[in-house]
Amino acid sequence: MRTALVVHAHPDDEVFATGAATSVLSEQGWRVVLRVATAGMHGAADHLTPSCALLGIDEWDWLGAANQWIDDGGKDGPRTLAAAPTEDIAAAIEAAALATKPELILTVGSDGLTGHPDHIAISQGVQRALRRIDCRALGARVRTQDVRAGEQLVQQIAPGQQIGSGNIKGCEDGTSLVEMSGASEQRRRQALDKYYDGLGSKPLAELLGVHRSTSDGLLLRAVYDASGWQLDRFEELTASSDAPSSR
Numbered sequence: 001m002r003t004a005l006v007v008h009a010h011p012d013d014e015v016f017a018t019g020a021a022t023s024v025l026s027e028q029g030w031r032v033v034l035r036v037a038t039a040g041m042h043g044a045a046d047h048l049t050p051s052c053a054l055l056g057i058d059e060w061d062w063l064g065a066a067n068q069w070i071d072d073g074g075k076d077g078p079r080t081l082a083a084a085p086t087e088d089i090a091a092a093i094e095a096a097a098l099a100t101k102p103e104l105i106l107t108v109g110s111d112g113l114t115g116h117p118d119h120i121a122i123s124q125g126v127q128r129a130l131r132r133i134d135c136r137a138l139g140a141r142v143r144t145q146d147v148r149a150g151e152q153l154v155q156q157i158a159p160g161q162q163i164g165s166g167n168i169k170g171c172e173d174g175t176s177l178v179e180m181s182g183a184s185e186q187r188r189r190q191a192l193d194k195y196y197d198g199l200g201s202k203p204l205a206e207l208l209g210v211h212r213s214t215s216d217g218l219l220l221r222a223v224y225d226a227s228g229w230q231l232d233r234f235e236e237l238t239a240s241s242d243a244p245s246s247r
Contacts, residue, residue, distance in 0.1 A: 001029065001030070001031045002029070002030045002031070002103050002104075003030065003031045003032075003033065003100055003101060003102045003103060003104075004022070004025050004030050004031070004032045004033070004102055004103070004104045004105070004106060005033055005035065005096060005097060005100050005102035005104070005105045005106070006018055006022060006032060006033065006034045006035070006057065006105075006106045006107070007034075007035050007037075007063060007093055007096070007105060007106070007107045007122060007125075007126060008034070008035075008036050008037070008107065008108070008122065009036070009037050009038060009071070009081055009108075009116070009118040009119050009121070009122045010036065010037075010038055010040045010041075010044065010071050010118065011036055011038075011039065011040040011044040011045045011047060011048050011051075011195070012040065012044060012047075012051075012192070012195045012196075012217070013036075013108065013119070014034055014036075014048075014051060014052065014055060014057065014060075014191075015051060015055065015188065015191045015192045015195070015200075016113070016114075016192075016217065016220050017106075017107075017108050017113050017140040017232070018106045018107075018140055018232055019055050019183070019188040019191060019192075019232070020180060020181065020182075020183035020188060020229065020230055020231050020232040021106055021138075021140075021180040021183075021232040021234070022034075022055045022056050022057050022106070023055050023056045023183035023184060023187065023188065024056075024180045024181070024182050024183050025056065025104075025180075026055075026056025026057070026058075027056065027182075030104075031058050032056055032057045032058050033057070033058060033059050033060070033061075033100050033102075034048075034052060034057045034059070034060040034061075035060070035061060035062065035063040035092075035093075035096045036048065036060060036061075036062060036063060037062070037063040037064065037068075037069050037081055037089070037092075037118075037122065038069050038070055038071040038080075038081070038118070039067070039070070039071070040071050041071050041073060044071075044195060047194040047195050048060050050191075050194045051191040051194045051195070054187045054188070054190050054191040054194070055187065055188065055191050063089075063092050063093065063096060064088075064089075064092035064095075068092075069081050069084060071118065074116055074117060074118070076117055080117070080118055080121075081117075081118040081121040081122060081125075082117035082118050082120070082121050084121065086121070086124050086125055086128050086240075087128060089121060089122065089124070089125030089128070090125045090126075090128035090129040090131075091129075092125070093105075093125050093126055093129040093133075094129045094132055094133060097129065097133045097135070102135055103135055103136070104135060104136050104137070104138065105126060105133070105135060105136070105137040105138070105237075106137075106138055106140070106234070107122055107123055107126045107137065107138075107139050107140070107237070108120075108122060108123050108139055108140050109123060109139030109140055109141040109171075109234070109235045109237075110123050110124075110127075110139060110235065110237070111123075111141065111169065111171070113140050113141065113142065113168075114165070114167055114168050114216045114220070115165070115167030115168060115169070116167070116216075123139050123237070124240065126139070126237055127237050127238065127239060127240040128239075128240045130237065130238065130239035130240070131239045131240065136236075137236075137237040137238075138178055138234035138235070138236060138237060139234055139235050139236075139237045140232055140233070140234055141170070141171050141175070141177060141233055141234060141235050142168065142170045142171075142220075142223055142227075142233065143170045143171055143172075143173070143175070143177070143227075143233065144169065144170035144171060144172050144173070145170070145173060146170060146223050146226060146227035147168055147169065147170040147219075147223055148170075149223070149226035149227055150219060150220075150222035150223035150224075150225065150226045150227070151163075151164075151219075151222070152226070153204070153222050153225060153226045154204070154208065154219075154222050157204060157205045157208060158205070158208050161208060161213065162213065163208070163213050163214075163215065163218050163219045163222065164214065164215070164216050164218070164219030165214050165216050167216065168216055168219055168220070168223075171235070175235070176235070176236075177233040177234060177235060178233065178234045178235075178236065179231055179232070179233050179234075180231060180232050180234070181228075181230055181231035181232075182230060182231075183229070183230045183231065183232075184230070185228075185229040185230050188200070188229050188230075189201050189229060192221075196211075196217065198210075199211070199217060199218070199221055200221070204221065204222060204225060207221065
């Protein structure tokens with residue numbers, strides 16, 4: 001059986017970044033395993049099991065040791081992925097790959113999808129690990145045109161309101177991306193609801209008055225409403241250079 005290893009920084013990244021792809025791979029007969037580096041914020045890890053069941057992920061476990069890294073809300077504290085040496089993250093990814101023997105690794109793209117420093121650290125860790133792992137790796141991206149479409153959708157509902165941190169830029173037109181499509185929109189929305197009440201399924205207009213305006217999750221909700229929940233797009237990731245990590 002072909003195996004895909006999904007590597008993420010936080011619980012809920014498996015929905016936002018790779019939820020369509022894992023569903024498609026599962027339907028095609030792949031074994032899909034998830035490794036998550038942190039427990040997320042406010043007990044988010046409690047929702048991983050039902051989310052995985054909806055997204056076709058066969059099993060999940062920690063990347064590295066449990067509690068090795070923490071999510072501090074993007075403050076880049078000393079125990080976060082962003083503060084960790086890239087080689088340490090790569091070693092944990094390599095260990096997961098040796099245990100699962102994947103044909104494919106899925107993670108976030110080089111921009112971290114949302115620009116979150118922990119996401120970028122995970123992507124860099126995968127690229128470093130590819131120096132010693134012989135398999136294909138894909139990093140999730142959104143397109144600039146889709147970010148703009150999501151922002152325009154918000155403007156139609158609530159003129160003048162801006163959402164998101166400003167760090168989701170997307171990749172420009174013409175960027176070569178791999179597309180995986182055909183997933184169930186309903187199941188991906190349901191998986192998101194496991195983390196945040198109604199973020200996947202309630203009307204966007206209702207959510208704008210409830211969630212923080214700086215929420216990148218809210219912006220991604222609008223982006224997927226505008227561009228489609230049934231697909232994910234990826235850049236091909238390659239092995240990083242032998243240069244030492246700057247962290």
